[in-house]
Amino acid sequence: MDYVPAIMRWLHLMAGVMWIGLLYYFNFVQVAALKAAAADNTAAGITKHVAPRALFYFRWSALVTWLAGAALLGPFFVAAFTLQAGHVPIGIGAWLGTIMLLNVWGLIWPNQKKILGIKPATDEEKVKARRIAFLASRTNTMLSIPMLFFMAAGAHSAIYGI
């Protein structure tokens, strides 16, 4: 067994499942649940106890996924990101994953800190933060669809014809 790539691929998949699983939880479950919970004053249960824990695993699994993916690309890292012949599908997937990671750490997490009260913010700032975090999260959900397609295509080019 080729230990480093084998373990990195395994780690990439496990962390990726956690990252995208939590992303889908936020978008498919929590957004609608918060709206319903706000109507009967039970939203604190989610914002106080669930969201901070989910966000912790979300942002760190995003970073682990990217680092394991970068390690997996190894000597082909530059070839993938510059879309060299033979590395186009994985390169597109890697770019989409990178944009998503930057969204997590640059937009979602800083704005969630304001929403959840981890960082002090006025009500006006919280409203703005909520919209930015929501759209960044929805953007990542949208990007995850082609990202997963090209990750699969990168490993199985014969099936996908690219």
Place this chain on the structure above:
Amino acid sequence: MTNPLDSLWGTVISGLVLTVALYIIAHAFI
């Protein structure tokens, strides 16, 4: 005009459209 990302289905459809567009570009690239 409403933002498709405001709706869950709009988000999923946008992702599928983007997948097809990128696939066509990638296919032309290779």
